[in-house]
Amino acid sequence: MKYKKGKLWKIPTLVVCAVLFGLLAADISGSYVTAPIDVAAYHILRSFESSAATGFFKIMTNMVHPVVLLVISLSMIHILKQRKYFIALLGNLILTVLLNVAIKGSFMRIRPPQEMHLVMESGYSFPSGHAMVAASFYGFLAYMLKQADLKKSQRYAFTVLNALIVFLVGCSRIYLGVHYATDVIGGFCVSVMYLILYTEVISHYFAAEALDAAHHHLDVKQELVLSFAYAFRGIFDGIKNERNMMIHYSVVVLVVVFGVTLKLTVTEWGICLILCGMVIALEQVNTAIEAVVDLVTEEHKELARLAKDTAAGAVLVAAITAAIVGGLIFFPKLAQLFGL
Structure with missing residues (x-):
């Protein structure tokens, strides 16, 4: 089965993110060659330091607060009339948080010095949990927008807005002094890889009925995909019923x-x-x-x-x-x- 043309970008994206994350992970575990990047990013963002800038970045960092995400989820599902994605949206958040905790526990990178912090934070630093949640949550919203019945200009505007929020959340963690730039980049890499795989699974689940119709004409690979689609349909049907x-x-x-x-x-x-x-x-x-x-x-x-x-x-x-x-x-x- 040929890979669909619209999905060709996913494989090189996965490879690039995997290589970049691997290089960052190897670097923070020993040589710290990327230290100049962390220092430069911190000083560039802190050059804008003021009460207004601090207030703005505190707002941006809270764009991934659980309450904010729940409100946005409910609002977007209502606006886009995409109720079927509600459980998938919550599952996306849960998996991202658990993935971040697991990776942080593996590397145990210490956060920047306390004197750099403009907000209270604890726990390990790499990869940034805020960056991961922002990329996976707002990235999944972009996926939902692609499926929604909206004008092309509206989808484009919402997608750009989501991307801007993700970028600013990442910047806020560096500005507030609680993460290194490499933590944020690492978080983005993990979430992009995860989100590509997660949206593939969700897409196959919602395409289960179409696969059913062609069940007798499937090859072994398609049978495997169908088995996963059935499994996820069982989970979703259990939730609904x-x-x-x-x-x-x-x-x-x-x-x-x-x-x-x-x-x-x-x-x-x-x-x-x-x-x-x-x-x-x-x-x-x-x-x-x-x-x-x-x-x-x-x-x-x-x-x-x-x-x-x-x-x-x-x-x-x-x-x-x-x-x-x-x-x-x-x-x-x-x-x-x-x-x-």
Whole structure:
């Protein structure tokens, strides 16, 4: 199967970003050849320092605050009439945050000296979480704009605006003294690579029906793509049709928001991710079992009841376990935050 003409740019972009990120990662782990770039970028941006500039860049850095992103998400989905992308948008944010935490924990680069900071920040520096979230979130909005029923000029204007926001968020982290320029560039590289892959998966999911129609004419590669499309369709259908599934995903969003706010460690993020994944996976299995039992059993049977109750019980045990472990992680941090 030939690669679609409109997607030809993705492969060289992936390669360039991967090479650039690899060079940055190798450099910050030893030689720091890029130090002059960090110093120059910092001094150029700080040359504009004033109360107005500081206020402006503080606003820009907050363009990736969870509350701001949620408001923008709801607004854009309403304006563009693209409700089907809501879960994909939230999933994009969650995956980006988790990816950033994992990479930061791998490199453990210390932030710029405290005397450079104009805002309070903690944690590791490479890659910039704000840069990653900005690129992945506003980049995904640009993807949504491409699918929306808008005039070409409107799509272009919105896309340019999104790109400008991403650039200014990156600049704000350098100006405020909490990141090096290489942190920001590294964050952009990771998000571009991730976003190309993520939007490919989402595109294949929404194209599942078209693939269904051509199912008997697919080769092995297309069969593999179709299997992923079916899997994602199962996840999305579960969310749309099962109230409990929406509750579980809402809890995941809350965990990510509070995790970012309370600055969980890499280990704590790993524990939360495993527990959330376990609960959601069991709920998916429970939904599948209930659907199959209802399909093959028209009247009440004891074994059918046992199958459904046992599956539901497994979800309950996992949810209670996750709640207890989550409480052990979050309650001490909340108590410390409120001085209790």
